[in-house]
Amino acid sequence: MSIRHSLLALLQDRPRYGYQLRIEFEDRTGSSWPLNIGQVYTTLDRLERDGLVQKDGADGEGHIIYSITPAGLAEVGDWFQAPVGRANPPRNELAIKLALALTLPAVDVGGLIQAQRAVSIRALQEYTKSRRDAAVNPRPADMAKLLVLDSLIFQTEAEVRWLDLCEARLMQLTGPA
Amino acid sequence: MSIRHSLLALLQDRPRYGYQLRIEFEDRTGSSWPLNIGQVYTTLDRLERDGLVQKDGADGEGHIIYSITPAGLAEVGDWFQAPVGRANPPRNELAIKLALALTLPAVDVGGLIQAQRAVSIRALQEYTKSRRDAAVNPRPADMAKLLVLDSLIFQTEAEVRWLDLCEARLMQLTGPA
DNA sequence: ATGGGGTTTTTCAAGGAGGAAACATGGGCA
């Protein structure tokens, strides 16, 4: 659901065409969440169907330009207005996996935690490196990318600490060996 | 992609039917991520199509029982084996929203952060309360739910701290007022 | 029995997401 609103937000700035929207989305979010190009066009179709954007015909190079409508402006305003709902947080595959592993015999939970921890630590290092690289030129335009990286770093740190807690709990369960 | 494997994991334990799978999934993950019932059946269809489960006919009450096949066992084994990939982390709507808000004029980023922070703090309190309630009877069976709650708590804490960082950065940008 | 109201269980149709092919275009190089 956030793609829909993200595209609207970009169109709020000025009219654009599909490919351009993808480029700008990825640029502004630091390419952390690659946006499938197919999704851009299907989303634009739906936005047009719902009267939130309109085709402006083609520009000089033949690109199909979309611009936001008043209804679209209202919708994107609402989106920025309302906080992100916490009603149904996105599924956390790792947490699900671990929860299921715990309730099932025949799964090496300890090993799973170890393996996962290694992966997370490595990711953390990469994020931190990217962040250092990105921080050398703190132009306001790069601020967004920095914040996205910070977000990933914080989330990953939390994940590592959670894995440590899981491990401690596990020890406690299986008895202090 | 994790639903598919979660269902396989449950079937690894013993054969079950659709509705039962949903109940058990939600029970083991503490209902934190509600599982749409329609998805259970369509996923079972695909799993059968791919030869990972098979229909066992009906049980006494007429339920269509599914059981896991050797191929399915192999697949779920692989799933538990392999760490959760970090190649494309799920999109973080909050981070996207804030990143876009920063690059767009006409959005009250400060207000957005404040509002979001309030929501996160409230969620954190609720999770913590649930956790306390769940922790009174630490049967091993409840361990999974506890860990899931811990995960949510850690993630939400990280989110709050990230929001604080964002706010500090914002101040720094707009100049110390 | 019976029929109304709730719960359990399944199916259906529509919408969203993603991968990969298809189409265009422009610039280097024989």
Add this chain to the structure above:
DNA sequence: TGCCCATGTTTCCTCCTTGAAAAACCCCAT
């Protein structure tokens, strides 16, 4: 000039997800 490769741009097809309806069943008051 004309070929070819890299890049930009769009479409298409499939799979997955969701919401809501439908079907079956059970329980209890009439």
